[in-house]
Amino acid sequence: MSHFPAATETLGTLHTAPLAPLLTRLFAQAEENSPRNAEALADLSDDELERQMRSKTGYIDFYTRLKDFPLAVSPETGQLLYMLARSMRAQNVVEFGTSFGVSTLHLAAALRDNGGGRLISCEFEPSKIERAQRNLSEARLLDLVELRAGDALQTLSADLPAAIDLVLLDGAKALYPEILALLEDRLRPGAFVVADNADHSPAYLARVRSSNAGYMSIPVGADVELSMRLG
Numbered sequence: 001m002s003h004f005p006a007a008t009e010t011l012g013t014l015h016t017a018p019l020a021p022l023l024t025r026l027f028a029q030a031e032e033n034s035p036r037n038a039e040a041l042a043d044l045s046d047d048e049l050e051r052q053m054r055s056k057t058g059y060i061d062f063y064t065r066l067k068d069f070p071l072a073v074s075p076e077t078g079q080l081l082y083m084l085a086r087s088m089r090a091q092n093v094v095e096f097g098t099s100f101g102v103s104t105l106h107l108a109a110a111l112r113d114n115g116g117g118r119l120i121s122c123e124f125e126p127s128k129i130e131r132a133q134r135n136l137s138e139a140r141l142l143d144l145v146e147l148r149a150g151d152a153l154q155t156l157s158a159d160l161p162a163a164i165d166l167v168l169l170d171g172a173k174a175l176y177p178e179i180l181a182l183l184e185d186r187l188r189p190g191a192f193v194v195a196d197n198a199d200h201s202p203a204y205l206a207r208v209r210s211s212n213a214g215y216m217s218i219p220v221g222a223d224v225e226l227s228m229r230l231g
């Protein structure tokens, strides 16, 4: 006889109400709003857009233009985050870039299904923090999440868990190396770092892929770099 419950008996937080219908709604909204992203940036040439995405100073202006857009991770990346956090029984998770909280909801659902934990999530746009708070509250996951308002360069420079299991990098791409540096000495051996759209941060990719930086790192799917802390 199996020691494990039948899979049909174990549908977790991600696949049941209130979170499942909320995510369906948020992904539909993200899909609907994505052509408008282009409109919001229509006055920028491709080169200027790439320059702003790679700029260490222009990111506030860039993301302020996009403050009404979800810019959410893909459904597949959301599921990847949930699966990683569940399989490693993550308890301490840090997220750079909350927006409306789509990735946050997946990570918090995994913590709930793991039996609890702490998710620190950073966002500098106040209206986005309010929306994320509403979504987390609707999903009954707000108790697991500490939303840090302000620039993550400051908000992640203190009061971190002693050991971090999992990190999502999904804020300004140019800051990925700096944010990783703030968290690095807290990453426990075997910790995962998921970096969305990391191809816009060549310096980050060079670091995590370098043979002596202490990571194993591979691209996954179209737009994610998955790195594991060695040690």
Ligand SMILES: C[S@@+](CC[C@H](N)C(=O)[O-])C[C@H]1O[C@@H](n2cnc3c(N)ncnc32)[C@H](O)[C@@H]1O
Residues within 6 Å of the ligand: 059, 063, 064, 070, 071, 072, 073, 096, 097, 098, 099, 100, 101, 102, 103, 104, 122, 123, 124, 125, 128, 150, 151, 152, 153, 170, 171, 172, 175
């Ligand atoms: C791609 S969106 C995040 C999407 C979110 N992870 C999701 O799946 O719903 C990036 C967000 O990071 C925020 N952001 C960018 N740079 C930041 C910084 N330095 N500090 C705090 N938030 C930042 C932006 O305002 C934007 O809302």
